[in-house]
Amino acid sequence: MQTEIRRPVVLEPSVGSTPLVRTGAEPPPRSRRAMTAGPDRIFEIVVLSASLLISVLAILLLATIVERGSEALAQFGLGFVTGTTWNPVTKEFGVLPAIYGTVVTAVLALILAVPIGIGAAIFLAELAPRWLAQPVSFLIEMLAAIPSVIIGLWGLFVVVPVVRQVESFLGHNVGFLPIFSGPAFGIGVLSASVLLAIMVLPIITAITRDVIRVVPMSQREAMLALGATQWETIARVVLPYGRNGIVGAVILALGRALGETLAVSMIIGNTFKISPSIFSPATTLASLIATQFREADSAIYLSALMAAALVLFGITVIVNIMARLLTWRLSAFSSGS
Amino acid sequence: MATQTISLGKRASSIERELSSIDRRRRIMDLTMRGLCSLAALLGAGALFLLVIHVVVNGVAALSIPLFTEMPAPIGTPGGGMAHAFVGSIIIVGLACLWGIPAGLLAGIYLADYQTPRLGGFVRFTADVLTGIPSIVFGIFGYILVVTRFGGFSGLAAAFTLGVITLPIVARTTEETLRLVPHELREAALALGVRRWRVVLSIVLPTARAGLITGAMLALARAAGETAPLIFTTLGNNFWNVDPTRPMAAVTLTIFQYAIWPYKNLHEQAWAASLILLLVVLLINLTVRLAARSAPSR
Numbered sequence: 001m002q003t004e005i006r007r008p009v010v011l012e013p014s015v016g017s018t019p020l021v022r023t024g025a026e027p028p029p030r031s032r033r034a035m036t037a038g039p040d041r042i043f044e045i046v047v048l049s050a051s052l053l054i055s056v057l058a059i060l061l062l063a064t065i066v067e068r069g070s071e072a073l074a075q076f077g078l079g080f081v082t083g084t085t086w087n088p089v090t091k092e093f094g095v096l097p098a099i100y101g102t103v104v105t106a107v108l109a110l111i112l113a114v115p116i117g118i119g120a121a122i123f124l125a126e127l128a129p130r131w132l133a134q135p136v137s138f139l140i141e142m143l144a145a146i147p148s149v150i151i152g153l154w155g156l157f158v159v160v161p162v163v164r165q166v167e168s169f170l171g172h173n174v175g176f177l178p179i180f181s182g183p184a185f186g187i188g189v190l191s192a193s194v195l196l197a198i199m200v201l202p203i204i205t206a207i208t209r210d211v212i213r214v215v216p217m218s219q220r221e222a223m224l225a226l227g228a229t230q231w232e233t234i235a236r237v238v239l240p241y242g243r244n245g246i247v248g249a250v251i252l253a254l255g256r257a258l259g260e261t262l263a264v265s266m267i268i269g270n271t272f273k274i275s276p277s278i279f280s281p282a283t284t285l286a287s288l289i290a291t292q293f294r295e296a297d298s299a300i301y302l303s304a305l306m307a308a309a310l311v312l313f314g315i316t317v318i319v320n321i322m323a324r325l326l327t328w329r330l331s332a333f334s335s336g337s
Numbered sequence: 338m339a340t341q342t343i344s345l346g347k348r349a350s351s352i353e354r355e356l357s358s359i360d361r362r363r364r365i366m367d368l369t370m371r372g373l374c375s376l377a378a379l380l381g382a383g384a385l386f387l388l389v390i391h392v393v394v395n396g397v398a399a400l401s402i403p404l405f406t407e408m409p410a411p412i413g414t415p416g417g418g419m420a421h422a423f424v425g426s427i428i429i430v431g432l433a434c435l436w437g438i439p440a441g442l443l444a445g446i447y448l449a450d451y452q453t454p455r456l457g458g459f460v461r462f463t464a465d466v467l468t469g470i471p472s473i474v475f476g477i478f479g480y481i482l483v484v485t486r487f488g489g490f491s492g493l494a495a496a497f498t499l500g501v502i503t504l505p506i507v508a509r510t511t512e513e514t515l516r517l518v519p520h521e522l523r524e525a526a527l528a529l530g531v532r533r534w535r536v537v538l539s540i541v542l543p544t545a546r547a548g549l550i551t552g553a554m555l556a557l558a559r560a561a562g563e564t565a566p567l568i569f570t571t572l573g574n575n576f577w578n579v580d581p582t583r584p585m586a587a588v589t590l591t592i593f594q595y596a597i598w599p600y601k602n603l604h605e606q607a608w609a610a611s612l613i614l615l616l617v618v619l620l621i622n623l624t625v626r627l628a629a630r631s632a633p634s635r
Contacts, residue, residue: 047443054444154388232367259471290568
């Protein structure tokens with residue numbers, strides 16, 4: 001009833017004045033309060049609470065994992081991160097081998113994926129004619145949509161046997177190097193890295209391609225006018241121009257590779273040890289949590305898994321924030337143009 | 338005098354020769370690197386091609402009607418299907434999208450049309466943090482928040498967790514889409530005296546419809562393909578169950594289990610189920626992309 005009376009008095013001038021005052025993304029000054037009467041106010045509260053839900057969930061996520069993991073962290077302290085024993089029977093938990101496995105598989109995956117990903121992006125943005133670039137682009141982006149359990153299944157039955165042959169070949173010829181030592185299982189760090197490389201490839205390619213596309217044409221023309229070849233133009237002008245965005249893409253890919261669970265846990269062998277050889281089975285934080293979860297029969301065991309999740313959470317958040325800081329400039333630039 | 342010109346001529350020609358050899362080297366380098374880049378693109382597209390071929394070949398060979406209609410046979414015996422997993426997946430993903438997508442839409446509306454700079458920035462930051470963390474961490478979150486507090490492992494716990502994964506994704510894509518709606522449209526409606534919430538619901542959202550559907554469908558595809566969070570929330574179930582308050586089976590979870598068990602007929606079923614899942618996910622992506630491509634020309 002009250003709103004019925006108030007409506008014509010307060011609303012009409014403010015509704016009329018709003019469009020005049022508003023330019024671009026500027027929030028409407030002062031008139032906002034007057035406008036948000038009745039259903040307007042309700043709608044604003046609804047959308048506001050939906051947004052706050054996101055923030056609340058994020059905070060809750062961090063808080064609950066910290067709470068549940070704190071028991072293990074309190075008991076083992078820094079030893080949880082530096083310890084190399086994972087023994088549920090004696091209730092000793094240290095996750096260093098899992099951190100090592102996580103980092104090694106992710107870095108190896110990037111070593112494989114970065115040259116291919118950037119090369120493919122150069123092909124798509126600079127070299128290929130449009131009729132070819134579009135479908136190839138599409139295929140590579142589709143790779144990102146495939147559920148990781150399918151990639152894991154494929155990896156287990158198709159990639160692992162191939163990797164085993166590559167490993168035995170490398171073992172025969174350069175087996176004296178510690179990283180290529182040991183028996184060729186197929187299952188292990190190298191297979192996991194190959195799968196991770198396939199999974200992060202579309203991230204690197206798609207972002208790098210977009211970065212290359214926003215490099216102004218005049219930059220290329222200047223270089224070509226000086227007599228540079230196309231490759232020289234790409235290597236000395238186009239890529240350096242987009243360096244921040246490309247590094248951001250690589251770090252984003254790193255974040256994905258660090259946290260990938262299913263595909264890795266299916267083919268890494270889940271062996272809790274640190275080995276210099278990339279042929280040997282290993283484990284990652286995510287894989288450790290996924291495979292041990294059902295066996296966790298004591299509170300401290302479960303808490304150790306939660307603490308491992310916390311370590312993984314910390315690593316990926318730091319990596320992602322770094323990536324965003326680097327790509328932020330790009331997005332500010334491209335959305336402005 | 339004569340000897341000098343001859344030596345000068347010699348020097349010039351040697352410089353010329355050197356230049357042309359540098360030139361040749363640059364040309365070869367150019368060709369090589371361009372070739373390598375093309376090869377890289379071929380490798381990337383080839384990886385998808387190989388994967389799809391393997392899934393299709395193995396999947397089609399194992400595809401059968403009982404896969405969709407029958408329950409699993411006792412382990413070690415041939416035959417059986419995974420009807421319970423298909424039903425479980427549909428229920429879990431359906432429930433997840435039922436709350437995750439609308440909530441994400443509303444949050445996106447806030448970010449695009451209602452935000453105050455400071456709060457909007459904070460929400461955007463937390464949404465970005467959420468989209469960046471591994472799905473297994475969401476699984477742990479769902480386990481702690483729902484499973485340990487509300488009646489154990491259940492389809493609902495899984496639906497909650499998958500919803501948490503889709504929520505920030507939908508919110509961010511909605512925001513980006515709504516920002517593309519021209520401001521003049523909003524202003525024109527406001528100038529006619531239409532209220533803000535009506536402007537959003539009847540002008541902004543319909544204009545951005547195609548983009549919003551795209552975002553929602555991609556989030557659905559993402560939720561359907563998730564496995565890691567399900568391990569911690571619904572646990573899986575070998576029996577028929579359509580009651581989401583109890584542990585449920587899911588396609589991705591079943592593929593994962595079957596793949597690591599040493600039974601050939603279970604591997605075949607895993608391939609067949611993967612084929613179905615792959616088709617669903619790729620079809621969603623394909624239609625969404627084709628629709629998005631034809632939208633601007635409208």
